[in-house]
Amino acid sequence: MTDRSEDLFSLAGKTALVTGGAKGIGALITRTLVDAGCNVIVAARSAAAGTDMEATLAEVPGRCRFVASDLSTTAGVQALAANLSETLPALDILVNNAGTFDAAPLEATSAERWDAVLTLNLRAPFFLIQALLPLLTARATAAEPARIVNIGSIGGLMPQSNGGAYAYGCSKAAIHQLTRMLASDLKPRHVNVNAIAPGYFPSDMTNGFFAAVPGLRDKMLESIPAHRFGSAEDIGGFTVFLCSRAGAYLTGSITALDGGLLTAAQ
């Protein structure tokens, strides 16, 4: 690789926060960002997964630090923002990845689960962005804007409820819309805001679907034109693009990263 192409995708010297960054899709993103030279703070509930991630990444170019956080409460969001404000001069990258899934028949959907899904998938990212704006704008410039990457879902782009994922699909459609609104409002403050709408990636969430519905795993593999689930290279690589010099001109985008599943379904 030439120096010029390395510069295009390098994240050396950058600092990122990845919520839910020690498991599933978040872990794939954390590992790739650290490999690209980024210092990553991982915020999630499980201390075991968080410290394991810190240990696994001790020898690579960037660094990983775990901060135990429950983002389902306002106090948890504020405590994380306060921790970062006390320990960092600036934040270059925020990946809003932590999320939860729920699906039930229309008549069986409860208000409690509805609120839990909307709270973690939509309210937490909004108020985290609000609380972290001073850090995100601290060294952002027109040439090197700060980056927010929201993890949406193809569930927020498809017309189907996918087995009754009403709250989930609405939370993801809303985070896509929030991405567009914030991209517009934050452009003058040199913060780019983009969303990735993943298709199927290996995680506890997707393992849960496949365990609940016999045959679904094989059916999905057949329906995805790429005939495979997404990988670290797919989601990590696209996140590195969005957060590096290569992606500096892009804001307000929502990209389905799904091996062609959404296009094939239309």
Ligand SMILES: NC(=O)c1ccc[n+]([C@@H]2O[C@H](COP(=O)([O-])OP(=O)(O)OC[C@H]3O[C@@H](n4cnc5c(N)ncnc54)[C@H](OP(=O)(O)O)[C@@H]3O)[C@@H](O)[C@H]2O)c1
């Ligand atoms: N996997 C897919 O195919 C797929 C497809 C489309 C979209 N997505 C989206 O990708 C994101 C990651 O999902 P995943 O598939 O990787 O699922 P996952 O394995 O269930 O991961 C969920 C992550 O969120 C964290 N989390 C959950 N509740 C939290 C809370 N209250 N406070 C802080 N962190 C919390 C979890 O960490 P702790 O348990 O340690 O808190 C975990 O790291 C989600 O936004 C999901 O909607 C995934």
